[in-house]
Amino acid sequence: MYKYFQVIIVSLILVSCKSTEEFTGFSYDPPDVTNTTDKVIQEQARRTIGVDSPKVWISNEFDGARMNDVYAYGDSTVEVFVAPENGPINNSPWYAFKIWSDTVRMAKIRLNYLDATHRYLPKLQSWVQPDSMWKQQMELPVQYDSATGTATFDVLLAPDPIIISGQPLHTSSDLLSTLTHRGVLDNSFVEMKEAGKSKLGRPVWELEITEVDPNEKGPVLAIVSRQHPPEVTGYLASLIFLEELAADNALAREFRETFVVKAFPMLNPDGVDMGHWRHNAGGVDLNRDWENFNQPETRIVKETLEPLKNSDLRRMFYAIDFHSTNENIFYPINEEVKTNPDNITQQWVERIQEDNEEVVFNIEPFDTSSPIAKNWFYHAFGIDALTYEVDDQISDEDLEQVSRSAAKSLMRVLLENWDKTSVEN
Ligand SMILES: [Zn+2]
Incomplete structure (x- = not known):
């Protein structure tokens, strides 16, 4: 009888300790999140892409950028594709790109995320002198499409680049x-x-x-x-x-x-x-x-x-x-x-x-x-x-x-x- 109780007590202790070892993640975590050994990441190709006419230029060639591809649809809509570093991953789709045009023109930008839905309202930043830094000018209101998880907004472009990003850009340097x-x-x-x-x-x-x-x-x-x-x-x-x-x-x-x-x-x-x-x-x-x-x-x-x-x-x-x-x-x-x-x-x-x-x-x-x-x-x-x-x-x-x-x-x-x-x- 005594032994029997001892077994129960020992297994109770084991069960209560187990929660630490078997923690698999919070409700919003993707599976296997607590396995923290190295996983493969997909690096984005750093490049500047020109589409549409008059030309719209979009670049991710700077620290903090995230922009994986761009398509133009001929009706002034420019679609920017954004993918995460690897998956599965939480729905926290960060994007940041430079954008400008050869002439002053309006453009309709659609943000399209791989396996994610829109989350961060676009922030428009321009290069400010004499501070010599990118400064946030405004937030751009979006039209959210819940069926596709995409967000569309209008922006005025000019030959001087602006940065559009999910939050103000603050890089390590x-x-x-x-x-x-x-x-x-x-x-x-x-x-x-x-x-x-x-x-x-x-x-x-x-x-x-x-x-x-x-x-x-x-x-x-x-x-x-x-x-x-x-x-x-x-x-x-x-x-x-x-x-x-x-x-x-x-x-x-x-x-x-x-x-x-x-x-x-x-x-x-x-x-x-x-x-x-x-x-x-x-x-x-x-x-x-x-x-x-x-x-x-x-x-x-x-x-x-x-x-x-x-x-x-x-x-x-x-x-x-x-x-x-x-x-x-x-x-x-x-x-x-x-x-x-x-x-x-x-x-x-x-x-x-x-x-x-x-x-x-x-x-x-x-x-x-x-x-x-x-x-x-x-x-x-x-x-x-x-x-x-x-x-x-x-x-x-x-x-x-x-x-x-x-x-x-x-x-x-x-x-x-x-x-x-x-x-x-
Ligand atoms: Zn956090």
């Missing part, structure tokens, strides 16, 4: 200038270094922001962003966070004198520059690789942060992983899961909502079984962590306002919790 422009880099307390190289050899940057003496104790806030290339609003939110953490005000100074920030704002530079829909150059969803670490980009974060476990002076305290989706939503770790410190996210999210009453946020707690960044932070360090998802249609004003106020309330919540920890110690 823009990171440095954007951080400089935002006043993050020109500070003695900010160090930007190459933490490692992506699969194709692009730098994976790590930013350290702190005024804690290297010989003093300091808790660590970790920030990860841009695992998924089209998720630009989440990426921009992470840059606004860095700007606030590096700001010249009393709160940010107190935070920097207490905390150490370690940020990886552009974790998938290959995917971003190759115009991928979701994966890295290994054809893998990086945010399913935080258990097996088959890809160099996830491994870089693990190898940079894991040594902190043995540090007497640095202690991992909280982590945020920035993404975008079709709503503002926080995915915290379930309140019932004991973390140390505990329920930071719950304290913080309450303040974000109080400070931004007009903005809608949703909260959906999860268990810790999936191989995503947040759960690695919990499993590796026992800390609380958050997947922070920004609405991919959020206005520039709301993005600025929410990100700034959220960064400020985060600093307050973390300082309060560190004080509590210090008292208990």
Whole structure:
């Protein structure tokens, strides 16, 4: 009898442990997403295609571009075909192309996606002097055809090229200038270094922001962003966070004198520059690789942060992983899961909502079984962590306002919790 019970207990334990090993993906994941060994990707041919009369030119010969083919139908309709890097893949069809004409003319552009339906509203960007950069001018309204999943829009073309893309174009080489422009880099307390190289050899940057003496104790806030290339609003939110953490005000100074920030704002530079829909150059969803670490980009974060476990002076305290989706939503770790410190996210999210009453946020707690960044932070360090998802249609004003106020309330919540920890110690 005793033996019999023992068997039952052992098998119960096995069953409850199994959920981690057998996690196969979220409801929106394609099959086999947690197998993160290298998969073959289809590289787009980089070229400039001329169609129709007067001529329309379309090019994907720049970083971040995605345009696989073009056809003209004689009625001023130009169809742009867009295919993902490999499949199966989530419905996140990124596109970006340059377009111009020999003469000023209207064109009707139809976006046609391979095995996907239209998602991102076209953003029109033009080359702006004296800034010497592509700047978003407007969003172009589309006619969506639900039967085919295509989207059609009209645009005025001229001999000067414009870029049309699913979200504003922010490639890996823009990171440095954007951080400089935002006043993050020109500070003695900010160090930007190459933490490692992506699969194709692009730098994976790590930013350290702190005024804690290297010989003093300091808790660590970790920030990860841009695992998924089209998720630009989440990426921009992470840059606004860095700007606030590096700001010249009393709160940010107190935070920097207490905390150490370690940020990886552009974790998938290959995917971003190759115009991928979701994966890295290994054809893998990086945010399913935080258990097996088959890809160099996830491994870089693990190898940079894991040594902190043995540090007497640095202690991992909280982590945020920035993404975008079709709503503002926080995915915290379930309140019932004991973390140390505990329920930071719950304290913080309450303040974000109080400070931004007009903005809608949703909260959906999860268990810790999936191989995503947040759960690695919990499993590796026992800390609380958050997947922070920004609405991919959020206005520039709301993005600025929410990100700034959220960064400020985060600093307050973390300082309060560190004080509590210090008292208990
Ligand atoms: Zn994402």
